[in-house]
Amino acid sequence: MATTTAADRREEAxxxxxxxxxxxxxxxxxxxLSDKWxxxxxxxxxxxxxxxxDLSRRIAGVSQKMLTQTLRGLERDGxxxxxxxxSVPVRVDYELTPLGESLMPLVAAIKGWAEANIQTxxxxxxxxxxxx
Amino acid sequence: MATTTAADRREEAxxxxxxxxxxxxxxxxxxxLSDKWxxxxxxxxxxxxxxxxDLSRRIAGVSQKMLTQTLRGLERDGxxxxxxxxSVPVRVDYELTPLGESLMPLVAAIKGWAEANIQTxxxxxxxxxxxx
DNA sequence: CCGTATCCTCCTCGATACTG
DNA sequence: CAGTATCGAGGAGGATACGG
Numbered sequence: 001m002a003t004t005t006a007a008d009r010r011e012e013a014x015x016x017x018x019x020x021x022x023x024x025x026x027x028x029x030x031x032x033l034s035d036k037w038x039x040x041x042x043x044x045x046x047x048x049x050x051x052x053x054d055l056s057r058r059i060a061g062v063s064q065k066m067l068t069q070t071l072r073g074l075e076r077d078g079x080x081x082x083x084x085x086x087s088v089p090v091r092v093d094y095e096l097t098p099l100g101e102s103l104m105p106l107v108a109a110i111k112g113w114a115e116a117n118i119q120t121x122x123x124x125x126x127x128x129x130x131x132x
Numbered sequence: 133m134a135t136t137t138a139a140d141r142r143e144e145a146x147x148x149x150x151x152x153x154x155x156x157x158x159x160x161x162x163x164x165l166s167d168k169w170x171x172x173x174x175x176x177x178x179x180x181x182x183x184x185x186d187l188s189r190r191i192a193g194v195s196q197k198m199l200t201q202t203l204r205g206l207e208r209d210g211x212x213x214x215x216x217x218x219s220v221p222v223r224v225d226y227e228l229t230p231l232g233e234s235l236m237p238l239v240a241a242i243k244g245w246a247e248a249n250i251q252t253x254x255x256x257x258x259x260x261x262x263x264x
Numbered sequence: 265c266c267g268t269a270t271c272c273t274c275c276t277c278g279a280t281a282c283t284g
Numbered sequence: 285c286a287g288t289a290t291c292g293a294g295g296a297g298g299a300t301a302c303g304g
Contacts, residue, residue: 185285
């Protein structure tokens with residue numbers, strides 16, 4: 001059947017959207033920033049180089065898997081540099097690259113907005129929940 | 133046994149972390165912003181009030197469920213106002229509140245950074261993938 | 265010390281169908 | 285037009301055990 005169904009059109013729209021979406025730069029950045037651990041690792045590295053074990057202690061509650069996964073992702077994106085010192089036992093240091101540093105003002109801005117307005121948001125939620 | 137195992141200590145740390153974490157304002161904001169559809173809806177509303185069906189067309193690829201869910205969340209947080217006009221058929225408009233508007237510069241900043249640096253990130257990824 | 269590999273469990277999200 | 289209700293697949297992420 002050559003009939004164009006609603007499902008067909010929806011599917012088509014979805015494809016087009018996904019293609020467009022994948023190209024959206026801010027979307028890509030958001031994908032990185034939205035990761036549960038990324039901002040924590042980033043701020044954890046803000047003060048200078050840190051060892052792996054150091055980070056895992058500073059960022060309480062992170063599993064080895066997630067810490068490694070997050071660091072790998074950030075390294076891949078060129079936001080973090082990984083340095084291995086082949087001693088025994090091995091020592092690994094992580095630090096922000098200039099690109100990574102350039103991202104910190106944004107994180108700070110988000111933090112700033114949040115601290116300034118979180119109370120308003122909380123109040124709005126309370127009101128909303130009470131009304132509903 | 134009164135012995136404190138490693139698992140015990142990990143569990144304890146997790147509890148403490150979660151409590152601390154739940155209090156972190158930037159974390160809360162990030163939870164909102166990191167949502168796949170939030171920024172899209174927000175930017176969709178940047179130009180002024182929009183009807184529900186209007187939004188669903190502007191934001192191609194969003195399901196009814198997600199659009200409604202996102203709008204509800206934003207309304208609850210006081211970032212978006214919902215106005216129902218009881219005509220037949222019903223008409224519903226959404227618009228940014230002043231609080232919502234105040235968030236837009238941040239979104240713009242993220243967009244700006246992304247557009248300025250996404251190529252560097254992409255290049256870094258290519259290099260990383262090639263090396264590995 | 266710094267990971268990798270595996271399993272297993274929520275929980276999000278999309279598809280679909282139905283209502284005021 | 286603007287939703288709500290329900291179901292099922294898929295992926296994220298934690299626990300655990302093992303390797304260089």
